[in-house]
Amino acid sequence: MRTIIILLSVVVLWSCSSPTGASQVTPAPDQQLLQWAKTQPAPNSLQPFFDFIATQSADSTQRQYWQSLFLAQVLNQEKGWEAYSAVVDVSTVALLDFKLGKHNPHRALYADALQHYYTTRQLRYAADFxxxxxxxxxxxxxxxxxxxxxxxxxxxxxxxxxxxxxxxxxxxxxxxxxxxxxxxxxxxxxxxxxxxxxxxxxxxxxxxxxxxxxxxxxxxxxxxxxxxxxxxxxxxxxxxxxxxxxxxxxxxxxxxxxxxxxxxxx
The missing domain is CATH 3.40.30.10 (Glutaredoxin)
Structure with missing residues (x-):
């Protein structure tokens, strides 16, 4: 009986200290995207990172969400995306929107920013210079x-x-x-x-x-x-x-x- 109690205690302690335990925090989707972006070469287009996102999950719905969120972050010039915002061009943005599809359930994430961009040919916020x-x-x-x-x-x-x-x-x-x-x-x-x-x-x-x-x-x-x-x-x-x-x-x-x-x- 004593041996069983000792073994149970060891198991409980191991589970509490394990890095894969419940205390591990999963990054928010926008932070996850930024972490991935930091591992990529300096952008010369939006396309490479858009394609890279697709390699990060076998779940097509999740990929579509991440890609939509990426486009939203760039078009809105969220903090941390300055380098990507600087390489936005009309043809690439239109292509990425087309690839996501007109029935993309996550299009609302970037739809307003996309319309603003098409109207002004600029992002929502003027680039700093x-x-x-x-x-x-x-x-x-x-x-x-x-x-x-x-x-x-x-x-x-x-x-x-x-x-x-x-x-x-x-x-x-x-x-x-x-x-x-x-x-x-x-x-x-x-x-x-x-x-x-x-x-x-x-x-x-x-x-x-x-x-x-x-x-x-x-x-x-x-x-x-x-x-x-x-x-x-x-x-x-x-x-x-x-x-x-x-x-x-x-x-x-x-x-x-x-x-x-x-x-x-x-």
């Missing part, structure tokens, strides 16, 4: 926090850009008393010095923040924001939420209505 300010210091778009931002991409050599300047200044004056609104002017001038000379001839406004991007349309910014001509305008909501990547020119009355609607959001 780095430019330089008038002092030559690097500054990122994310530094502006929760402000509503109207972006004017221009250059001093661009005639149509300069024609819009009075309207841009009028827009700045209209929102002079609105601390949550900022106009970000992104210059594609041929050099930092040329940009500074152009600025010296313009009036300065507290709610206009000028920055310079080297490389113009060939820059990371030009690529991320799909800029093929200037002037180009975009409107971002709080925390870089994409409102309109092809926003109206600064003198268009409808622009103010949209801005005021965005400013009214909590």
């Amino acid at each position: 780095t430019a330089v300010d008038t002092n030559g210091n690097a500054i990122q778009l994310s530094a502006f926090g929760d402000k509503v931002i109207y972006i004017d991409t221009w250059a001093s050599w661009c005639g149509p850009c300069m024609q819009q300047l009075p309207y841009l200044h009028a827009l700045a004056e209209h929102y002079a008393d609105q601390p949550d609104f900022l106009i970000l002017t992104v210059s594609f001038d041929r050099s930092f010095e040329a940009w500074k000379r152009a600025l010296s001839k313009q009036a300065a406004y507290p709610n206009i923040f000028p920055v310079y991007v080297e490389g113009g349309m060939d820059s990371d910014y030009g690529s991320l924001f799909s800029i093929s001509s200037i002037p180009s305008y975009a409107l971002l909501g709080r925390s870089r939420e994409v409102i309109d990547m092809s926003a109206p020119k600064p003198g268009v009355d409808s622009l103010k209505l949209v801005i005021e609607g965005v400013l009214g959001k909590p």
Whole structure:
């Protein structure tokens, strides 16, 4: 009897200390995906990791759920997916959606984000980028926090850009008393010095923040924001939420209505 009690005690202790016991925590699906993503090479497309997910389970329903969740995380630019978000393109996204099937029971995970992407050709949140300010210091778009931002991409050599300047200044004056609104002017001038000379001839406004991007349309910014001509305008909501990547020119009355609607959001 004593021997039996000792053996039972050993079994209980072993089960409590076993790494496969009930105390082991299974990662949440989104965390599991991130763990797998960290083991993969730097992404140059969404397809390789989408295909990799399919190798992780023999259960087709579970694979479909993971793949749908992956697409949702990328299109919404959830934390940790920046590298994958940077390689999103229309044809790949459409192909992955097609592969998941129109009767995919998990499509609701990414349907809204997908429609937003198709409408704006951007993700739900504008990609962060780095430019330089008038002092030559690097500054990122994310530094502006929760402000509503109207972006004017221009250059001093661009005639149509300069024609819009009075309207841009009028827009700045209209929102002079609105601390949550900022106009970000992104210059594609041929050099930092040329940009500074152009600025010296313009009036300065507290709610206009000028920055310079080297490389113009060939820059990371030009690529991320799909800029093929200037002037180009975009409107971002709080925390870089994409409102309109092809926003109206600064003198268009409808622009103010949209801005005021965005400013009214909590």
